[in-house]
Amino acid sequence: QVQVVESGGGLVQAGGSLRLSCTASGLTFADYYMGWFRQAPGKEREGVSYTTRGGGQTFYADSVKGRFTASRDNAKNTLYLQMNSLKPDDTAMYYCAADLSWSTLRGGTGAKYWGQGTQVTVSA
Numbered sequence: 001q002v003q004v005v006e007s008g009g010g011l012v013q014a015g016g017s018l019r020l021s022c023t024a025s026g027l028t029f030a031d032y033y034m035g036w037f038r039q040a041p042g043k044e045r046e047g048v049s050y051t052t053r054g055g056g057q058t059f060y061a062d063s064v065k066g067r068f069t070a071s072r073d074n075a076k077n078t079l080y081l082q083m084n085s086l087k088p089d090d091t092a093m094y095y096c097a098a099d100l101s102w103s104t105l106r107g108g109t110g111a112k113y114w115g116q117g118t119q120v121t122v123s124a
Helices: 102-106
Strands: 003-007 011-015 018-025 033-039 048-052 058-060 068-073 078-083 091-099 117-124
Touching: 003 091, 018 033, 018 091, 018 117, 033 068, 033 078, 033 102, 048 068, 048 078, 048 102, 058 068, 091 102
Parallel strands: 011 117
Antiparallel strands: 003 018, 018 078, 033 048, 033 091, 048 058, 068 078, 091 117
């Protein structure tokens, strides 16, 4: 059974940092493209970052470029999201997703596996 579990969320002041982790089990992690998504109250879920299977390339939403860095450790079946210079607009539930298809992952909410999310709240 596949499980995807996010952790590391919390409450932080504007300008602060958080590091999210996403650990997947029950699948061959290195075979999967991985992404971070977020959903703020009253808004649609949006893609934050998309990382290739080997971790050599990551693509970011314009809103987080230069502030967020995604990485993965295939030996630990874990995806990370380092978030710096956080803003109140970054407040959202953050989700990790996995899919065998790059286009499906980047297409929106159609990825095969999702975690339950971890809440990030940034105070002004």
